[in-house]
Amino acid sequence: MTLDVIVVGAGPAGLSAALILGRCRRRVLVLDTNRYRNAASRVMHGFLSRDGIDPEQLRQIARDQLAPYDTVSIERAEATQARRLDRVFEVTLADGRQLRCRKILLATGVVDLIPQIEGLDEMYGLSVFHCPYCDGWESRDQPLAVYSRTSNGVGLAVELTVWSRDIVLCTDGVAKLTDKHRARLTHHGISWRAEKIARLEGKEGQLERLVFAAGETLERRVMFFSAGQRQGAALARQLGCTFTRKGAVCTGEYEATSIPGVYVAGDASKLVQLAIVAAAEGAQAAFAINTSLIKEELRQAGDGQ
Ligand SMILES: Cc1cc2nc3c(=O)[nH]c(=O)nc-3n(C[C@H](O)[C@H](O)[C@H](O)COP(=O)(O)OP(=O)(O)OC[C@H]3O[C@@H](n4cnc5c(N)ncnc54)[C@H](O)[C@@H]3O)c2cc1C
Numbered sequence: 067m068t069l070d071v072i073v074v075g076a077g078p079a080g081l082s083a084a085l086i087l088g089r090c091r092r093r094v095l096v097l098d099t100n101r102y103r104n105a106a107s108r109v110m111h112g113f114l115s116r117d118g119i120d121p122e123q124l125r126q127i128a129r130d131q132l133a134p135y136d137t138v139s140i141e142r143a144e145a146t147q148a149r150r151l152d153r154v155f156e157v158t159l160a161d162g163r164q165l166r167c168r169k170i171l172l173a174t175g176v177v178d179l180i181p182q183i184e185g186l187d188e189m190y191g192l193s194v195f196h197c198p199y200c201d202g203w204e205s206r207d208q209p210l211a212v213y214s215r216t217s218n219g220v221g222l223a224v225e226l227t228v229w230s231r232d233i234v235l236c237t238d239g240v241a242k243l244t245d246k247h248r249a250r251l252t253h254h255g256i257s258w259r260a261e262k263i264a265r266l267e268g269k270e271g272q273l274e275r276l277v278f279a280a281g282e283t284l285e286r287r288v289m290f291f292s293a294g295q296r297q298g299a300a301l302a303r304q305l306g307c308t309f310t311r312k313g314a315v316c317t318g319e320y321e322a323t324s325i326p327g328v329y330v331a332g333d334a335s336k337l338v339q340l341a342i343v344a345a346a347e348g349a350q351a352a353f354a355i356n357t358s359l360i361k362e363e364l365r366q367a368g369d370g371q
Pocket of ligand 1: 074075080099100107178190196200331340
C-alpha cells in the first residue's frame with residue numbers, strides 16, 4: 067500500500083503535521099526513534115499556553131490527541147534511507163522493511179554537539195544550556211559562564227548581557243580572541259578566561275564552579291555554550307535537498323524543499339529553533355502537502371482546474 071505521507075520524526079514539527087494531515091483524512095505514518103533534541107530538558111519555555119511544561123508531557127498530549135485520527139499511526143522505527151522512485155518515495159527502515167508514500171516530510175531535527183567536559187553531562191538541561199531564548203530568563207542576573215572553543219562565543223556572550231551583567235567567556239585553551247574581540251567584550255563589561263577547563267563541579271545538576279586545568283576555580287551558577295550541531299538524519303541529503311552554509315536544509319514557501327514532494331519542517335530547516343516554530347512549520351508543511359495531494363487527485367479525476 068502506498069501511504070499518502072510518511073512523516074519522519076515525532077517532535078513538535080512531526081506531531082503537528084500529523085495532526086493537520088489526520089484532520090485531512092490522509093493515510094499517514096509517523097516514524098520516531100524516540101531521540102528528541104531536548105531530551106535532557108525537564109522544562110520547556112516560550113511555547114504559548116504551555117510555558118514551563120515538561121517537553122515529554124507536551125509530546126504525550128500531542129500523541130494522545132492524535133489517537134482519534136484513525137488514518138494516522140505512529141511507529142517506533144528508524145528510517146535509514148529514502149529515495150525517489152518514479153512517482154512515489156521509498157523509505158527503508160532499520161529492520162529492512164520498505165515503505166512507499168506519495169509525499170515525505172522530514173521532521174528529523176538536529177543533534178547538538180555537546181562539549182566534552184567532565185561533569186557537564188549531569189548539568190546539561192538543568193544549569194548548562196545552549197539557547198538564551200529557552201533558558202535565559204531563568205538565568206537572569208546570575209553569574210554566567212559562556213563556553214566556546216571558537217570566536218562564536220563572543221557573540222553569544224554579548225547577546226547574554228540582556229539577561230545578566232556578570233558574564234565570563236571561557237575559551238578552553240583553544241579559541242584565539244583578536245584585539246577586536248577583546249575590545250568588544252571589554253566594551254560590554256564581559257571578562258574572559260583562556261585556560262583549559264578540567265571539569266565542572268556542582269550538586270544535583272546545579273553548576274557551582276568551573277575548575278581550570280591549573281587548579282584555579284571560577285564560581286558560576288549557569289553556563290551557556292556554543293558548540294555547533296548537525297542534522298538529525300541523512301535522509302534530506304540522500305534525497306538531494308540543498309543546504310544552507312550553516313547546514314540547515316533549504317526550504318521555501320510552506321517548507322517545500324528543492325525536491326518536489328519532499329518537505330522539511332522544524333529545527334532541521336530553519337535557524338529559529340524553538341518548539342513553537344517547529345510546530346508551526348509542521349502545520350504549514352501539512353497544509354501544503356494536502357493541497358498538493360488534492361491537486362493531483364483532481365487532475366486524475368479529470369478536473370481541468
Ligand atoms: C536542552 C534543550 C532545551 C531546549 N529548551 C527549549 C525551550 O525551552 N523552548 C523551546 O521552544 N525550545 C527548546 N529547545 C529546542 C527544541 O527542543 C527544538 O526546537 C524542538 O524540539 C524542535 O522540534 P523538531 O520536531 O524539529 O525536532 P525534535 O524535537 O528534535 O524531534 C526530532 C524527531 O525526529 C526523529 N528522528 C530523527 N531521525 C530519525 C530517523 N532516521 N528515523 C525516524 N525518526 C527520526 C526523532 O526520534 C524525533 O522524534 C531546547 C533544546 C534543547 C537541546
